[in-house]
Amino acid sequence: MLVHMAGPTFFFYDLETxxxxxxxxRIMQFAGQRTDMDLRPIGKPENHLIKLTDDILPDPxxxxxxxxxxxxTREEGVTEAEFLQYFASHIATKDTIFVGYNTIxxxxxxxxxxxYRNFYDAYEWQWKDGRGRWDLxxxxxxxxxxxxxxxxxxxxxNGKPSNRLELLTAVNKLSHENAHDALAxxxxxxxxxxxxxxxxxxxxxxxxxxxxxxxxxxxxGAGQPFVYSSGKYPGKYEHxxxxxxxxxxxxxxxxxxxxxxxxxxxxxxxxxxxxxxxxKFTREDNAPTRLPIKTLQYNRCPAVAPLSVLDEASQTRxxxxxxxVEANRKKLAAAQGFALKVLEALDLLEQKRxxxxxxxxxxxxxxLYDGFIxxxxxxxxxxVRAAEPSDLASLEPNLHDARLKALLPLxxxxxxxxxxxxxxxxxxxxxxxxxxxxxxxxxxLAKYFQHLQELANQPxxxxxxxxxxxxxxxxxxxxxxxxxxx
Numbered sequence: 001m002l003v004h005m006a007g008p009t010f011f012f013y014d015l016e017t018x019x020x021x022x023x024x025x026r027i028m029q030f031a032g033q034r035t036d037m038d039l040r041p042i043g044k045p046e047n048h049l050i051k052l053t054d055d056i057l058p059d060p061x062x063x064x065x066x067x068x069x070x071x072x073t074r075e076e077g078v079t080e081a082e083f084l085q086y087f088a089s090h091i092a093t094k095d096t097i098f099v100g101y102n103t104i105x106x107x108x109x110x111x112x113x114x115x116y117r118n119f120y121d122a123y124e125w126q127w128k129d130g131r132g133r134w135d136l137x138x139x140x141x142x143x144x145x146x147x148x149x150x151x152x153x154x155x156x157x158n159g160k161p162s163n164r165l166e167l168l169t170a171v172n173k174l175s176h177e178n179a180h181d182a183l184a185x186x187x188x189x190x191x192x193x194x195x196x197x198x199x200x201x202x203x204x205x206x207x208x209x210x211x212x213x214x215x216x217x218x219x220x221g222a223g224q225p226f227v228y229s230s231g232k233y234p235g236k237y238e239h240x241x242x243x244x245x246x247x248x249x250x251x252x253x254x255x256x257x258x259x260x261x262x263x264x265x266x267x268x269x270x271x272x273x274x275x276x277x278x279x280k281f282t283r284e285d286n287a288p289t290r291l292p293i294k295t296l297q298y299n300r301c302p303a304v305a306p307l308s309v310l311d312e313a314s315q316t317r318x319x320x321x322x323x324x325v326e327a328n329r330k331k332l333a334a335a336q337g338f339a340l341k342v343l344e345a346l347d348l349l350e351q352k353r354x355x356x357x358x359x360x361x362x363x364x365x366x367x368l369y370d371g372f373i374x375x376x377x378x379x380x381x382x383x384v385r386a387a388e389p390s391d392l393a394s395l396e397p398n399l400h401d402a403r404l405k406a407l408l409p410l411x412x413x414x415x416x417x418x419x420x421x422x423x424x425x426x427x428x429x430x431x432x433x434x435x436x437x438x439x440x441x442x443x444x445l446a447k448y449f450q451h452l453q454e455l456a457n458q459p460x461x462x463x464x465x466x467x468x469x470x471x472x473x474x475x476x477x478x479x480x481x482x483x484x485x486x
Contacts, residue, residue, distance in 0.1 A: 008095040008130070009042060010035045012193075014185040015107045016066040018058035022109035023366035026056050028068050030083065031182035032091065039194050046091060047183050049077030053414045054479045055432045057448045060455055060472050065180050067464070069471045080118050081385075081415035088120070095130040101165050101189045104135040104300050116368045118411060119381040119404070134211045136193055137163065138303035142229040143196050143203055145240035146305070146314050150199035161235050168192055206305065213253065213298035220245050220255050220296060220304060225329060227310055228257065229303040232294050237261070237318050242307065242325050244332065246293060247339040251350075253299050256342060258332055259292035260325045267291060268335045272344035279345060293342060363435075364406040377401050384408070389419030433481035448476055 013032035019025030027050050034042040052058065052070040063069060078086075100107050112122040126133045140163050144153055154167035169176035169188045172195060176188040197204045210216055219226055228243040243257040258264065266289070267275065279291040296302050315322060332338070373381070380398045387395060392412045399405050413420060413428040420428065436445045455461070456469050 008037060008097060009093075010037065010039070010099050010134075011091060011096045012099050012186045012190050013046075013103070013107065014100055014182040014189065015110055016068055016180065016182045017062065017110055018052060018056060018070075019062050020059070020106075022106075022113050023368075025059065025062075025110070026050070026052060027080075027110050027114055028052065028058075028066070028070075028073050028077075029182045030087075031186050033183075033186050033190060034096075035190060039190060039197060041190075045183055045186070048083055048086075049073045050083050051077040051079055054428075055414075055435045057436065057444055057476065057479075058472070060448070060451055060469065063468055063472060064455070064465055067180075067468065069468060070475045071471060079415040080114060081411070084115065084118050084120055085385075088125070092125045092131065093129075097131070098126060098133045099136060099189070099193070101185065101192075102135065102137045104133065108133065113365070113368055117365060117407060118415070119384045119407070121373070121378060121381075122368055132211065133301065134208065135301050136189055136196075137231075138229050138301070139196060139204065139207050140168065140192065141231070141239045142207065142227075142303040142305065143200055145229055145238035145318060146227065146309055147200045147203050148317075151195060161238065163239075165189065165192070207303060210304060211301040216302055216304055217253075217255075217298045219306065220257065220298070220302075221248075225260060225307050225325065227305045227307060228296070230294070230296075233259070237320075240318055242310070242320060242322075243296075244329055246332070247343055249295055249297075250343060250346070252295060252297055254295055254297035256293050256339075256346070257296045259294075260328045260332075261320070262289065262292040263324075263328055264332050264335065264338070268331070268338055270341070272341045272348060275341055275345035276348040279349060291342075291345075364403050364410070367403050370403065371401075373401055373404070377404055380404075384411070389416035392416075392419075393421075393424070429481065432479070436479065437481055445476060445480060449473070452476070 011032055011034045013030065015027050015031075016029040017025050017027055030046070030048045030050065032046045036042055049068070049072065051073050058070055098108075108126070111125070115125060116122040125131065143151065144161070144163065152171040154162050154164070154171045156162040156164070156167070165185060165188055166176055166179040168174075169191060172192075174188065174191040174195065176184060176191070178184040179188070193204075210219070223245055225242050225244045227240060229238075229240045231239055233239045233241050242260045244260055245255045246258045247256045248254075249256055267278070270278070275291055278288065279293065281290065296304075310318075310320070310322075314320075377400055380395065381404070383398070384392065384395055389412060392408060396405055396408055399408065409424060409427060410431070413424065413431075417425075417428075437443045440446070452469055452473055456466070461469075
């Protein structure tokens with residue numbers, strides 16, 4: 001049963017994970033702190049380790065950053081099912097606004113896959129019962145771009161502007177010990193939020209209000225140019241530009257928006273095929289100008305603001321010539337048929353992406369976005385979560401979604417291994433073997449051990465890093481299927 005707070009609260013959270021792919025990697029640490037709307041802490045912080053299971057190999061590079069070994073999660077952590085039971089009753093309370101630093105693009109995705117794998121709705125934790133989400137990273141970007149006064153802004157060692165959390169806290173003398181520990185990063189994020197709320201309260205509250213997807217849609221959909229901060233835009237322009245809506249996105253709750261810094265002239269005469277080619281991201285130094293169109297999703301708390309916020313100082317800082325912006329807007333507005341060709345180009349890219357997914361060796365764990373789960377199956381999911389481990393297999397005929405049928409034995413094996421029958425254990429061991437050593441010399445396990453050796457041979461490796469690599473070597477050996485040793 002949910003524990004209700006009086007009125008809305010923030011819940012700042014951060015994850016440490018076994019890798020960067022939410023489809024394939026796992027959460028190893030979850031930490032968070034609830035605050036009131038004035039950012040004052042409510043209750044004790046949350047800090048949970050989550051066990052890695054026998055089918056998962058962590059990315060050694062991730063472990064070298066976090067210092068959390070698989071063995072530590074197994075000794076001190078809980079299962080995913082145990083964690084989510086606690087999360088649902090103590091953390092995802094009514095009117096909670098989940099906040100973090102780059103959570104929308106990273107942590108939120110891991111949380112969605114976590115819920116999906118364990119028979120919870122992947123989305124309700126962020127919208128039902130008045131709940132919501134926000135992301136402080138784009139708030140930081142827009143503050144730096146438009147209202148930087150009163151805050152020190154960091155630069156990376158190469159001299160380029162940087163909004164990395166640990167650099168931002170350092171130059172502003174905010175406490176941030178043990179960076180890349182989830183709870184330390186949570187406390188640092190709250191400190192940064194306090195800094196912006198104190199120094200630039202008007203912008204802070206405006207962006208908090210703008211996280212409402214209806215308000216974002218109203219601003220963007222009005223058809224007028226607006227200010228937009230996004231990591232997709234170059235750092236030399238403080239990740240901000242003036243954009244305008246070109247068309248509604250055909251699949252997502254959002255719009256295709258054009259960067260009005262860029263003269264659209266060279267793109268207007270291109271075919272849909274040519275536009276699709278120029279839309280692709282490339283790191284080549286001499287590559288032609290990429291099509292300056294991006295997807296703006298209303299439900300991702302975009303940092304957008306009306307053009308009126310763009311004062312002269314901001315125009316200078318962002319190197320924006322408003323006469324050029326207006327000239328580009330007029331060219332775009334006069335270009336008949338361009339938006340339709342852009343939509344055709346988007347469709348071509350989507351067809352290619354779908355073909356790549358079909359040819360990819362995807363497993364059910366990664367199929368969250370293959371479709372929404374029916375209400376009928378959601379009712380059965382509740383039964384699954386409440387069932388005794390020994391009764392899980394008998395629930396399979398009640399499930400209609402093929403993904404859920406495939407997930408059910410995995411859910412039992414990962415969360416309740418002691419309750420598996422002999423046949424279930426044999427099936428699980430075969431599954432793990434295929435995941436880890438399928439492909440022989442190119443298997444996940446072979447690549448894992450090879451990468452560990454490469455890291456161990458690097459010059460300047462520290463004693464602690466050496467210890468972590470040794471632990472990872474032992475872990476890989478401990479979950480190695482028996483036939484791999486024969």
